[in-house]
Amino acid sequence: MKNSDTLDVADSRVIAALQLNPRAGSGEIGRAIGEHERTVARRIQRLIAWRVIHPTALYDAARSGLGSVVQLRLEVERGCVQQAARALAQRKDIRRVVAVSGRSDVLWCEVVVDGRGGLHTLMTEGIPDVPTVEKFHVSTTLRTFTTVAQWRAPVLTTAEERALRARAVPFTSPLADRYELTTTDHRVAAALIRNARISLTDMAGELGFSVATAGRRVNSLLERGILALRTEVEPALLGLPVQAQICLKVSPAKLDAVGSALAACPEVRYCAAITGTHNLILEVAVAHEAGLYRFFGEQLGSIEHIADFACELITHAYKRGSVIKDAEPEAERSRSSL
DSSP states (O other): OTTTTOHHHHHHHHHHHHHHTTTHHHHHHHHHTOOOHHHHHHHHHHHHHSOOOOEEEETTTTTTTSSSEEEEEEEOOOOOOHHHHHHHHHHHEEEEEEEOOSSSSEEEEEEEEEHHHHHHHHHHHHHHTTTTTEEEEEEEEEEEEGGGOOOOOTTSOHHHHHHHHHHHHOOOOOSOOOOOHHHHHHHHHHHHOOOEEEHHHHHHHHSSOOOHHHHHOOOOOHTTTEEEEEEEEOOOGGGEEEEEEEEEEGGGGHHHHHHHHHSSSTTEEEEESSSSSSEEEEEEEESSSHHHHHHHIITTTOTTTTTEEEEEEEEEEEEEETEOSOOOHHHHHHHOOO
């Protein structure tokens, strides 16, 4: 499936259900959205086989002790953006790589660095594996208002969303800033990152403990906010092909209020406070350029505490979360065989 394609309404509704609860069973989803269980199961199987959706998971880097999340803006040599992006996407410490419009070949990356030492190394040494980088700018993420794991296609009713959320594992309250993870925690997390929909039976067999233990371990990771389940899908396939990276300069006293307000907008897939002159970063997805223009006027324009903003269109995603997005010929072959 190409990024120019879009999915039908039924597929979009199943995907939205999986975005709300990536581990929901076909029966749960069917009851919530009014589809037969077997129909839902077939759609999920097909969407996964075509690699339209990727049920995965993402660590909360700070809470799990992995380090700090930084936003990295790179300018690379002309004509080298694909080479650089693919090299960056292969790195395990880099969770997101997108190309954007700009004065030169520009990439934005989300990188997990190991504390202050890792940040200093990044600032002083750059990324040695990518020699084509000419300039880079680093901003540390201070607070995340909403993540892509929380975003969903706006196609379900409030009642349908409520039914699906009711079966998801809730956070414990209050969440700690940091948890000590065991080796088993990391093994369970790795299984969910590979496939967030892995059955407890398969996980237990893979990791060598009982089904009940597997269930407790999964719930523990989710309840403590260590891991966020995520159904990765390109917004273009959901009819939202226009995506933008927006950096805002907001009055520090109003940063929390502005971040919270923008995080509640359906167009906003990601919103976080960062260091630097522009102290709030957004990723938005809309159906067309006119929708982006309206977002500027109706959402950003209505907030008086925004002093400045910069917008770059996302032209291609090479990696989101743990999912590398480059062309996958094997997936196309799988699709043609179904």
